[in-house]
Amino acid sequence: MTIVYIAWLTLREAGRRRILWLLGALSVAFLVLFAIGFRLIYAEVLAQLPDSGLDGEAASFFTIAGLYAVNFIIIMVSVLSTVDTVSGEIASHSVHSVVAKPIRRREVILGKWLAFALLVVTAVALLGGGVILICWISSGYLIPNAVTGLALIALEGIILASLTLLGGTRLSTLANGIAVFMLFGLSFLGGWTEQIGGYVGNQSAIRVGIVTSLLLPTEALWKRAAYLMQPPLFQQFASTPFAVTSIPSPAMVWYALLYCTVTVVLAVRAFGSRDL
DSSP states (O other), rough: OOHHHHHHHHHHHHHHHHHHHHHHHHHHHHHHHHHHHHHHHHHHHHHHSSSOHHHHHHHHHHHHHHHHHHHHHHHHHHHHTTTTTTHHHOOOOOOOHHTTTTOOOOHHHHHHHHHHHHHHHHHHHHHHHHHHHHHHHSSOOOTEEEEEEHHHHHHHHHHHHHHHHHHHHSSSSHHHHHHHHHHHHHHHHHHHHHHHHHHHOHHHHHHHHHHHHHHTTTHHHHHHHHHHSSSSSHHHHOOOOTSSSSSSOOOHHHHHHHHHHHHHHHHHHHHHHHHO
C-alpha cells in the first residue's frame, strides 16, 4: 500500500506540474492531425491506384508510419517525465520529507516506477490505440497483432523510464538526461546498422546491431513490434521503410523484461545506499 501511495503522490505531482494535462491535450492534437492527414493521403492513393487491391497495404503503411511517430513520442515522454523525479528531489532536499518518515527507500523508488509505468502504458494506449482506431474507421483495415505491438512499445517506454530512474539516483538531472538519450542514440544507430546489414546480407553489421540491442533493447522492441503489425506482403518483400529485414527473436523480448527488472533492482539498491 505504501508503494501505491507513493505512485499516487507521483502522479499527483505530475498533474500539479501540468504534465498530464499537456500530455492529454497534445495527444488529442496529434490524433486530430493524423486523422486529417490519413484521410487526405489515403483518398489520394486510392484515386491514383484504383482497383489495385493494395488498399490494405496502403492503410498499413500509413498506420505504421503513425505508430513510428508515436514510438518516438513515448520515448520522449518516458525520459523527460522521469528525469527529474529523483535527482531533482535530491538536489532540492525535498526527498528528506519522504525518507525521514517510516517509509523504506525501496518503496519510494518502486512507487515512482509504478507511477511512470502507468503513465507510459496510458500514453501508448491513447496514442497508439488512437492511430489504429483512426486507420480502422477511415479504411476498414485493422493491423494484425495490434495489442502485442502496443505492448512492446509500452515495454520500450518502461525500460527507458526505469533506466532514467536508475541514472537519477547517481547523476544530476542534466547528466542523467544526456546519458539516457545518448545510450538510446547508440541503440537507434545500431538498430539501423543491423537493418541495413540484413538487407544487404552483411553478417558483421547484423552482429553490431545485436550487440547494441544488448546494451539497450529499445530499438529491437520497436523492430519486433513493427514486424508483427505489418501484413505478410511487407514482411516478405521489405517494401516500406518500416519493414524489418533482421527480425528480433522472441528471446529478445524476454531479455528486455529481464533488463527492465535488473534496472529497477539496481535503482533500488543505488538509492538505498545513496548518502542523502
